[in-house]
Amino acid sequence: MKCYPVPRENLVLSIDNLKDDIPEEYLSHKECYENVIRKGSVLYDIFSELSKDRKHKAHQAPSNAYRISDGIMQNVNPFLLHFALFVPAITNQATPEQQAEFLKHGFGIIGTYAQTELGHGTFLRGLETTATLDLETDEFVLNSPTLTSYKWWPGGLGHTANHCVVMAQLYVKGKCHGPHLFFVQIRDIETHEPLPGLKLGEIGAKMGFNTADNGFLGFHNFRIPRNNMLMKNSQVLKDGTYVESKNEKLTYGSMVFVRVYLLSDMAYMLARAATISVRYSAVRHQSHIKPDEPEVQILDFVIQQHKLFISIATSHAFKICGLWLWQTYSKVMEDIGKGSMDRLPELHALSCCLKTTSTRDAGWLIEQCRLACGGHGYLMSSNLPSLYTTATAAITYEGESTVLLLQTARYLIKSWKRAMEGESLPATVSFLSEYFNKRYNKWENTPKGIVDGLKLVVAGVTKMCAESIQKHVSRGQQYEEAWNSSSVQLIKASEAYSRALLCEVFWFEVDKVSSTLSNNLAVVLKQLAELYITYWALEKRGDLLVYTTISKDDLDKLQERYEELLALIRPNAVGLVDSFDIRDEILCSTLGAYDGRVYERMMEHALKSPLNAETVNQSFHKYMKPVILKHKI
Numbered sequence: 001m002k003c004y005p006v007p008r009e010n011l012v013l014s015i016d017n018l019k020d021d022i023p024e025e026y027l028s029h030k031e032c033y034e035n036v037i038r039k040g041s042v043l044y045d046i047f048s049e050l051s052k053d054r055k056h057k058a059h060q061a062p063s064n065a066y067r068i069s070d071g072i073m074q075n076v077n078p079f080l081l082h083f084a085l086f087v088p089a090i091t092n093q094a095t096p097e098q099q100a101e102f103l104k105h106g107f108g109i110i111g112t113y114a115q116t117e118l119g120h121g122t123f124l125r126g127l128e129t130t131a132t133l134d135l136e137t138d139e140f141v142l143n144s145p146t147l148t149s150y151k152w153w154p155g156g157l158g159h160t161a162n163h164c165v166v167m168a169q170l171y172v173k174g175k176c177h178g179p180h181l182f183f184v185q186i187r188d189i190e191t192h193e194p195l196p197g198l199k200l201g202e203i204g205a206k207m208g209f210n211t212a213d214n215g216f217l218g219f220h221n222f223r224i225p226r227n228n229m230l231m232k233n234s235q236v237l238k239d240g241t242y243v244e245s246k247n248e249k250l251t252y253g254s255m256v257f258v259r260v261y262l263l264s265d266m267a268y269m270l271a272r273a274a275t276i277s278v279r280y281s282a283v284r285h286q287s288h289i290k291p292d293e294p295e296v297q298i299l300d301f302v303i304q305q306h307k308l309f310i311s312i313a314t315s316h317a318f319k320i321c322g323l324w325l326w327q328t329y330s331k332v333m334e335d336i337g338k339g340s341m342d343r344l345p346e347l348h349a350l351s352c353c354l355k356t357t358s359t360r361d362a363g364w365l366i367e368q369c370r371l372a373c374g375g376h377g378y379l380m381s382s383n384l385p386s387l388y389t390t391a392t393a394a395i396t397y398e399g400e401s402t403v404l405l406l407q408t409a410r411y412l413i414k415s416w417k418r419a420m421e422g423e424s425l426p427a428t429v430s431f432l433s434e435y436f437n438k439r440y441n442k443w444e445n446t447p448k449g450i451v452d453g454l455k456l457v458v459a460g461v462t463k464m465c466a467e468s469i470q471k472h473v474s475r476g477q478q479y480e481e482a483w484n485s486s487s488v489q490l491i492k493a494s495e496a497y498s499r500a501l502l503c504e505v506f507w508f509e510v511d512k513v514s515s516t517l518s519n520n521l522a523v524v525l526k527q528l529a530e531l532y533i534t535y536w537a538l539e540k541r542g543d544l545l546v547y548t549t550i551s552k553d554d555l556d557k558l559q560e561r562y563e564e565l566l567a568l569i570r571p572n573a574v575g576l577v578d579s580f581d582i583r584d585e586i587l588c589s590t591l592g593a594y595d596g597r598v599y600e601r602m603m604e605h606a607l608k609s610p611l612n613a614e615t616v617n618q619s620f621h622k623y624m625k626p627v628i629l630k631h632k633i
């Protein structure tokens with residue numbers, strides 16, 4: 001058995017058969033998949049050895065696995081769901097005994113998380129897959145009663161995974177107890193053939209994520225042991241007794257886990273896009289600023305700085321807020337372990353709006369980085385198109401953005417009502433009480449003043465939503481109808497809340513640690529945090545004018561300060577993206593390589609195109625020439 005020493009990036013990235021002779025974009029759909037499975041299997045082997053060497057839990061790859069695989073896969077790793085959802089779902093939702101049983105094979109099984117169906121992704125209570133208890137045989141019988149009940153989308157489900165965690169409606173003695181999770185083997189370990197009673201396949205080409213092997217799965221009277229229901233939170237006993245969970249939403253816990261994680265993931269996606277576009281902007285010379293001087297680095301155009309520096313700042317914002325949210329998640333999980341669910345709604349609300357804002361921002365900012373690189377940003381070899389299609393998928397998966405923002409709005413409205421009744425609120429929404437009691441300050445043109453102003457916007461819009469709902473109810477609508485009628489404003493309230501949170505956490509976390517940093521580092525980090533906050537104050541100037549005492553003069557001063565910050569950051573811009581420390585092999589970009597040899601790399605990559613293997617393509621003689629000669633005058 002091959003034994004790998006503890007892998008480091010340079011070891012893994014130096015393994016020859018992990019490199020591609022032909023760039024992925026020139027492979028067929030099938031070849032692409034087979035190529036990532038080839039590379040993913042080498043990684044899987046390395047990390048399974050590592051798990052033995054370093055007493056890693058049998059099923060968890062080291063945290064840097066994901067980063068390294070980014071460089072090797074370029075597209076998405078089909079084993080991703082095993083680590084991102086399958087294992088976390090088991091460790092989060094199964095009893096300790098079940099965990100030991102289901103994970104006893106460590107890396108010997110490959111799993112995915114099969115929840116979404118052809119007919120339902122958002123409305124989980126509407127899922128159609130059924131798991132019906134057979135008392136006589138002590139089994140559950142899984143069925144896909146309709147085409148729309150087929151599992152559809154789970155990553156790795158088409159041809160990679162041999163197990164999955166399935167979300168299905170639990171039926172016991174004729175009664176439906178709602179969605180529950182089940183551990184299901186779907187392929188033979190030796191032959192990898194689908195087990196009898198299953199229909200499996202992949203769902204076809206997508207705008208990105210094309211190596212994720214998203215698949216479909218249909219059940220026909222498929223039997224699993226009763227013990228395969230994940231029973232940490234609710235149980236089905238041998239006699240058919242159903243023991244319900246303390247909170248039925250605990251079943252959705254795996255989604256909260258990934259939503260929390262996605263902030264850090266988006267920080268990393270943005271760090272890559274910013275590295276590529278800033279380095280390229282330092283290499284690319286185009287046009288003049290002063291007519292009598294040579295062409296300038298495009299990074300010297302202030303508008304280019306405006307396009308790009310927000311991505312550097314946002315990557316840090318998401319990284320810092322991601323750590324803050326992770327600490328909140330860990331604390332709430334600890335509380336739940338002790339039996340207290342009090343903070344679960346708050347965690348759900350925070351994870352919903354921050355996941356949405358971070359994935360949406362990553363999408364449009366990566367696109368902005370691509371556009372800032374002109375035509376060369378449109379080349380696959382820049383890696384910006386792939387970063388974009390990969391990042392934007394996250395706006396939909398793990399909870400579609402609109403739907404999650406409405407969940408946060410639900411929490412804001414409930415918090416507003418509690419504020420009106422004089423109840424004390426968690427720190428993350430206590431500003432609603434201050435607003436309600438009219439304890440807020442006159443506008444200050446400082447980072448703290450801006451954060452306070454953004455919170456006032458949240459309070460003002462939330463109040464407006466509550467009044468809108470009340471207005472519709474008073475006109476005879478049911479509450480749910482009134483909610484729907486007010487949903488445009490409700491989305492606005494959640495978006496404002498998410499932005500205020502990001503600005504507040506980013507600024508105060510940087511401020512908190514700045515005294516522990518070298519002066520230069522503290523200065524630069526504060527400049528980035530102030531740039532982020534000032535950028536969003538200017539973007540949201542309309543709301544600030546409506547809900548705070550900000551003046552036109554204050555806004556003019558903020559604009560001036562923003563442009564000062566761009567100038568202050570300009571000398572450190574390349575150093576800041578270099579400090580993301582993303583190796584060329586992981587950046588995978590002809591535009592963003594550390595050595596700045598952009599044009600040579602672009603040409604080297606172009607010559608790898610299969611079309612350049614011959615000077616005249618056969619299609620000329622087969623198709624073009626007859627037509628040209630026929631119509632030659």
Ligand SMILES: CCCCCCC/C=C/C(=O)SCCNC(=O)CCNC(=O)[C@H](O)C(C)(C)COP(=O)(O)OP(=O)(O)OC[C@H]1O[C@@H](n2cnc3c(N)ncnc32)[C@H](O)[C@@H]1OP(=O)(O)O
Pocket residue numbers: 080084085113115116121122123124125155249250252253255256258261262265344345348396397398399400403404407410
């Ligand atoms: C690096 C990672 C790479 C990952 C690769 C890609 C992997 C992708 C995987 C997936 O996409 S997995 C599938 C993801 N799917 C979803 O996220 C589904 C989204 N839908 C939902 O979450 C829910 O259905 C809903 C939208 C919340 C609505 O559910 P429901 O209709 O049952 O709720 P409501 O009637 O609106 O009541 C809400 C009520 O429930 C509480 N709640 C809802 N969800 C949670 C939760 N996850 N945790 C805790 N609490 C939850 C909510 O707070 C409300 O409580 P109350 O206000 O009633 O007290």
Ligand SMILES: Cc1cc2nc3c(=O)[nH]c(=O)nc-3n(C[C@H](O)[C@H](O)[C@H](O)COP(=O)(O)OP(=O)(O)OC[C@H]3O[C@@H](n4cnc5c(N)ncnc54)[C@H](O)[C@@H]3O)c2cc1C
Pocket residue numbers: 081113114115116119120121122123152153154155209214393396397398399400402403406
């Ligand atoms: C790349 C990718 C990977 C994925 N991986 C997985 C996976 O591994 N496992 C898995 O189980 N799933 C996975 N999914 C599925 C994903 O979770 C769903 O696509 C997502 O939950 C949205 O559900 P849906 O696609 O059915 O859209 P729907 O729920 O049908 O929503 C469609 C649109 O309707 C509107 N809408 C829906 N509900 C509401 C509402 N209550 N209020 C207002 N508007 C509403 C929204 O505009 C929404 O965009 C993946 C999806 C993608 C794109």
